Amino acid sequence: MPETRHTRSALWEMTVFRLKEFIREPDAVFWVFVFPLLLTLALGFAFREKPPERIPVGIVEGPATQRHLAAMKKSPALQPRVYAASEGREELRRGKISLLVEGGDVPVYRYDATRPESRTARVEVDDALQGGAGRRDAFTAKEVTVAEQGSRYVDFLVPGLIAMNLMGTGMWSIGFAVVNARLKKLLKRFLATPMRKWQFLVAQFIARLVFLVVEVAVVTLFAWLVFDVEIRGSFLLFSLLCLLGGTAFAGLGILISSRVKTLEAVSGLMNVVMMPMWICSGVFFSYERFPDAVKPVIRALPLTALTDGLRAVMNDGSGNVMPQVINLILWTAISGLVGLKIFRWS
Amino acid sequence: MEAAILCKDLKKHYPDVKAVDGIDLEVGRGECFGLLGPNGAGKTTTIEILEGLNTADGGEVRILGLNWADSERDIRERIGVSLQETQLSEKVTVYETLRLFRSFYRRGRDPEELLRGLSLDEKRNARVGKLSGGQKQRLAVACALVGEPEILFLDEPTTGLDPQSRLQLWEVVTGYRERGGTILLTTHYMEEAERLCDRIAIIDHGKRIALGTPKELIAKLDAPHVIELITEPALDEEVFSSISGFHGATRRGEGWQLRVDSLAVSVPQLIGIVDGRGVRLETLSTHAATLEDLFVALTGRELRDA
Numbered sequence: 001m002p003e004t005r006h007t008r009s010a011l012w013e014m015t016v017f018r019l020k021e022f023i024r025e026p027d028a029v030f031w032v033f034v035f036p037l038l039l040t041l042a043l044g045f046a047f048r049e050k051p052p053e054r055i056p057v058g059i060v061e062g063p064a065t066q067r068h069l070a071a072m073k074k075s076p077a078l079q080p081r082v083y084a085a086s087e088g089r090e091e092l093r094r095g096k097i098s099l100l101v102e103g104g105d106v107p108v109y110r111y112d113a114t115r116p117e118s119r120t121a122r123v124e125v126d127d128a129l130q131g132g133a134g135r136r137d138a139f140t141a142k143e144v145t146v147a148e149q150g151s152r153y154v155d156f157l158v159p160g161l162i163a164m165n166l167m168g169t170g171m172w173s174i175g176f177a178v179v180n181a182r183l184k185k186l187l188k189r190f191l192a193t194p195m196r197k198w199q200f201l202v203a204q205f206i207a208r209l210v211f212l213v214v215e216v217a218v219v220t221l222f223a224w225l226v227f228d229v230e231i232r233g234s235f236l237l238f239s240l241l242c243l244l245g246g247t248a249f250a251g252l253g254i255l256i257s258s259r260v261k262t263l264e265a266v267s268g269l270m271n272v273v274m275m276p277m278w279i280c281s282g283v284f285f286s287y288e289r290f291p292d293a294v295k296p297v298i299r300a301l302p303l304t305a306l307t308d309g310l311r312a313v314m315n316d317g318s319g320n321v322m323p324q325v326i327n328l329i330l331w332t333a334i335s336g337l338v339g340l341k342i343f344r345w346s
Numbered sequence: 347m348e349a350a351i352l353c354k355d356l357k358k359h360y361p362d363v364k365a366v367d368g369i370d371l372e373v374g375r376g377e378c379f380g381l382l383g384p385n386g387a388g389k390t391t392t393i394e395i396l397e398g399l400n401t402a403d404g405g406e407v408r409i410l411g412l413n414w415a416d417s418e419r420d421i422r423e424r425i426g427v428s429l430q431e432t433q434l435s436e437k438v439t440v441y442e443t444l445r446l447f448r449s450f451y452r453r454g455r456d457p458e459e460l461l462r463g464l465s466l467d468e469k470r471n472a473r474v475g476k477l478s479g480g481q482k483q484r485l486a487v488a489c490a491l492v493g494e495p496e497i498l499f500l501d502e503p504t505t506g507l508d509p510q511s512r513l514q515l516w517e518v519v520t521g522y523r524e525r526g527g528t529i530l531l532t533t534h535y536m537e538e539a540e541r542l543c544d545r546i547a548i549i550d551h552g553k554r555i556a557l558g559t560p561k562e563l564i565a566k567l568d569a570p571h572v573i574e575l576i577t578e579p580a581l582d583e584e585v586f587s588s589i590s591g592f593h594g595a596t597r598r599g600e601g602w603q604l605r606v607d608s609l610a611v612s613v614p615q616l617i618g619i620v621d622g623r624g625v626r627l628e629t630l631s632t633h634a635a636t637l638e639d640l641f642v643a644l645t646g647r648e649l650r651d652a
Binding site for chain 1: 397398399419422423427429431432433434435437438442443445446447449450451452473489493
């Protein structure tokens with residue numbers, strides 16, 4: 001057989017072809033590698049740890065004002081200010097202060113009992129004024145404050161961002177590549193060769209996983225260096241989850257783009273599929289606040305499974321991610337196979 | 347030996363149009379066969395059915411003696427295809443593209459050597475997006491040739507190319523043919539069909555309306571010469587029947603196209619008629635009959651604007 005040096009497998013050549021196509025597209029490189037870093041940085045700083053803030057409270061001008069003010073200033077939790085009567089109520093109504101102290105030696109607390117901050121203010125103010133009036137505490141408890149790694153917002157956020165990023169780049173890069181190739185009749189041209197259909201799709205998967213490794217490494221390293229976010233659990237399990245997340249979203253990308261003929265249509269479909277997951281899957285805030293009835297549906301979504309799994313491994317150091325692993329395997333298998341089955345080549 | 351391509355009573359009916367309406371073809375090995383016809387005649391549908399990219403509603407297709415249903419992969423290994431509108435990936439280089447296509451085939455040609463043969467070796471490392479139209483088209487044909495096919499299918503290979511690029515592509519096709527390859531191509535350029543093809547089928551409205559070598563087809567006109575004539579006011583068709591060696595007239599815009607045996611005999615008679623009728627002669631020109639004239643004679647329309 002002549003020229004064996006050129007007869008590498010079609011799968012290998014197709015994968016390399018896809019990788020080259022991708023890295024020569026500056027836009028794609030930005031969205032996959034640079035954008036997630038910017039997002040992590042911005043959100044990490046926006047929600048960085050701050051010392052607990054003092055609660056703003058008001059005192060209406062009157063005979064006991066100075067005594068009350070002095071007592072409240074001793075409290076580290078309060079930020080008191082003196083107002084004229086009408087002005088004080090106005091500020092309370094607007095929410096600028098959480099509680100207004102009126103009256104004389106026996107004070108009147110005016111506050112909105114449905115607001116947690118106002119209820120805290122009620123306890124702190126009462127404590128300060130009782131103390132100022134000579135009450136003795138029965139004892140002074142020792143306090144231990146907790147600010148452990150793994151429980152900060154940025155710890156919560158980073159696994160969610162990794163998952164969301166895997167979803168976005170996985171679905172977009174595959175969806176666009178497939179629809180574009182169909183639009184340019186490249187798929188039809190491939191079909192006219194002895195290439196096997198699965199080789200094309202599997203090459204897309206493999207190329208995707210290569211980028212995934214780089215993508216996850218970049219965000220994880222960045223989060224570790226800048227925000228001290230660590231993987232507390234098994235690194236192997238973390239890698240497995242990322243890999244399965246990658247294949248699940250690649251499968252979804254194939255499925256969504258399997259019959260679509262225009263880039264506009266595929267963009268619309270992508271958004272329809274991704275939007276509910278952005279909102280429900282608990283990337284930015286916990287989905288525990290959704291009604292119990294919809295939680296099983298939310299947990300069935302691949303983004304939820306990936307986010308939950310990554311949080312369990314990264315933050316809790318837990319190894320109990322079997323449900324999530326199974327969920328992602330099912331999404332990969334079902335979407336990939338259905339996508340291949342209904343795939344339109346021309 | 348089996349014919350390279352054989353199809354009988356091929357049919358493809360879409361709801362609004364009979365794209366292919368009973369076409370028979372037989373292309374021998376080593377032959378260059380042309381499907382000639384205007385846009386929308388059914389050429390592309392026909393060639394795509396033969397390439398196994400579209401399915402027929404009726405009729406029989408055999409490629410190298412095999413049929414698509416039973417031997418798809420076998421056939422794919424042995425044919426090369428260039429589609430009408432494929433845009434190869436722009437970010438990838440010429441060599442990388444050809445290498446990918448080479449990897450699809452069990453056996454085939456060395457991409458480097460193929461590029462040299464197509465004068466694309468200078469562009470080996472250029473990205474496809476930077477190529478000219480002619481170079482892109484030659485690369486497309488290279489992708490079809492890299493599996494060393496026994497049959498090469500070309501759908502409108504030179505449409506939209508400048509004359510220089512067209513000539514270069516013709517050389518590639520001729521070269522392949524000289525090494526014993528079989529070619530089926532579609533075109534709506536007469537000159538291309540006449541220069542490249544051993545035999546031609548003229549297709550119109552999904553039907554084969556003529557078949558033969560370019561010479562045979564032109565001979566079918568029974569009249570080797572064409573006179574184009576415009577007068578003011580226009581003449582009626584009957585007046586031409588008195589011309590000796592006259593074979594027919596077709597209305598062409600404001601004037602007439604007459605097919606005749608001999609210019610020396612017919613032109614003086616025609617001038618006589620013009621004078622006798624007292625109409626003013628605007629233009630009179632003549633040329634040797636071509637396939638274009640055959641198409642006009644067969645359909646009453648021109649290829650280009652049919």
